[in-house]
Amino acid sequence: MADVYELRCTDCGRTYGNAPLSICEECFSPLEVFCDLEAARSEFTREKISAGPTSMWRYKALLPVSSAFEPVTPSGWTPLLSAPRLGERIGAKNLYIKNDAVCLPTLSFKDRVVSVALASAKEFGFDTVGCSSTGNLANAVAAQAARMGFKTFILVPADLEPAKILNTQVYGANLVRIDGNYDHVNRLCSQIADRYHWGFVNVNLRPYYAEGSKTVGFEIAEQLGWRLPDNVVTPMAGGSLIRKIRKAFQELVALGLVEDKPVKFFGAQATGCSPISTAVKAGRTEIEPQRPQTIARSLAIGNPADGRYAAKMIQETGGWAEDVSDVELVSAIQELAETEGIFTETAGGVTTAVTARLYADGRIHPDDLTVSCITGNGLKTTDALQGSYELEAAVKPRLTEFEAYVEAKRSQHELVLEGSYVS
Numbered sequence: 001m002a003d004v005y006e007l008r009c010t011d012c013g014r015t016y017g018n019a020p021l022s023i024c025e026e027c028f029s030p031l032e033v034f035c036d037l038e039a040a041r042s043e044f045t046r047e048k049i050s051a052g053p054t055s056m057w058r059y060k061a062l063l064p065v066s067s068a069f070e071p072v073t074p075s076g077w078t079p080l081l082s083a084p085r086l087g088e089r090i091g092a093k094n095l096y097i098k099n100d101a102v103c104l105p106t107l108s109f110k111d112r113v114v115s116v117a118l119a120s121a122k123e124f125g126f127d128t129v130g131c132s133s134t135g136n137l138a139n140a141v142a143a144q145a146a147r148m149g150f151k152t153f154i155l156v157p158a159d160l161e162p163a164k165i166l167n168t169q170v171y172g173a174n175l176v177r178i179d180g181n182y183d184h185v186n187r188l189c190s191q192i193a194d195r196y197h198w199g200f201v202n203v204n205l206r207p208y209y210a211e212g213s214k215t216v217g218f219e220i221a222e223q224l225g226w227r228l229p230d231n232v233v234t235p236m237a238g239g240s241l242i243r244k245i246r247k248a249f250q251e252l253v254a255l256g257l258v259e260d261k262p263v264k265f266f267g268a269q270a271t272g273c274s275p276i277s278t279a280v281k282a283g284r285t286e287i288e289p290q291r292p293q294t295i296a297r298s299l300a301i302g303n304p305a306d307g308r309y310a311a312k313m314i315q316e317t318g319g320w321a322e323d324v325s326d327v328e329l330v331s332a333i334q335e336l337a338e339t340e341g342i343f344t345e346t347a348g349g350v351t352t353a354v355t356a357r358l359y360a361d362g363r364i365h366p367d368d369l370t371v372s373c374i375t376g377n378g379l380k381t382t383d384a385l386q387g388s389y390e391l392e393a394a395v396k397p398r399l400t401e402f403e404a405y406v407e408a409k410r411s412q413h414e415l416v417l418e419g420s421y422v423s
Helices: 046-049 058-064 084-090 110-123 136-148 163-167 182-196 206-211 214-223 240-254 275-281 307-316 326-340 347-360 399-411
Strands: 007-009 014-015 029-035 080-082 095-099 128-132 151-157 176-179 231-235 264-270 321-324 370-374
Touching: 014 347, 029 163, 029 206, 046 058, 046 110, 058 214, 080 214, 084 095, 084 136, 084 326, 084 347, 095 214, 110 136, 110 206, 128 136, 128 182, 136 151, 136 163, 151 163, 151 182, 163 176, 176 182, 176 240, 206 240, 214 240, 214 321, 240 307, 264 275, 264 307, 264 347, 275 307, 275 321, 307 321, 321 326, 321 347, 326 347
Parallel strands: 095 370, 128 151, 151 176, 231 264, 231 370, 264 321
Antiparallel strands: 007 014, 007 029, 080 095
């Protein structure tokens, strides 16, 4: 592992080998995993990738795990779907959805990052792992830690969605609810990681954890026939995912697997917690922390760890960052479901609404090949749709009763009937 990967400071460049560290001791900037691409070149080829498992582990040669590591969860390799019906509504002719709402085992892209983080936890000899989480990460850590035999402590804000609470407890994790927001929880986890010899996936294991997000970029390129898109739209919480997709593209170019081309990156946030998009709109990279006030709790990080780097990267690529209201994100959840049959959580509603805004504002051209990233499943945040739908009265099991129901619908202009039905 140390021969192929090493930790390096993103700012001053100091190297640290491989250890459960996340902050540079010299300048206090984040540490990042850097890969020896030449060492990986012979293993990371189109042919060997294609012959690999139908999971994110087909890209194992560019992930910070031991060559002897045998994965036990088949995360990743989620669908990249053409979205013509949504595209027709928002003015997009070449739109694709990267659908991590069906990622295994817990239905969010966090399954990818946790897979890599827990592999590193094994390498470093931890017997207890944990995380601070707004929900999806809690689910992923609890499930995969159970399968890998770790003891688990997970800390979450007390107001987390009930479905995400239940989806953590069911795996037997020690779930600790904290009376505060995510930033309070994260600070406490940093203190716990210093006090106990535990592996916190988004604290002392964060550099390794973040590398798992590269697999989203690898998959997009491979599923497009080994080519890069024109644009990528992703939700932003801590700011890591959007940066790692770009890193994946850069590694593919460096290894000659795809042809180099400009790719614009667009970040999506909720208006009630939009520190990165606020910075981008102001033309700066410095982040001013915000107090989260949004139903998109999986994006509710007011002081994002990678915010400055995400803002800088977006501006470098000629992209943009946008934010939308809670009302807009709920409407977008419904629109994505009604047009493409994809039920996403609130973060996906943010991404879908921002994608529509980008086309409406002319920031993305209708003919551009654009990928919009959906990162979690709508079954986790059904409370966001509370009151949006009403159950109608039950229809008696008689054809005459059903015909009356259809006629009522027709008169309300709610249903277009064709074929054997009355039109």
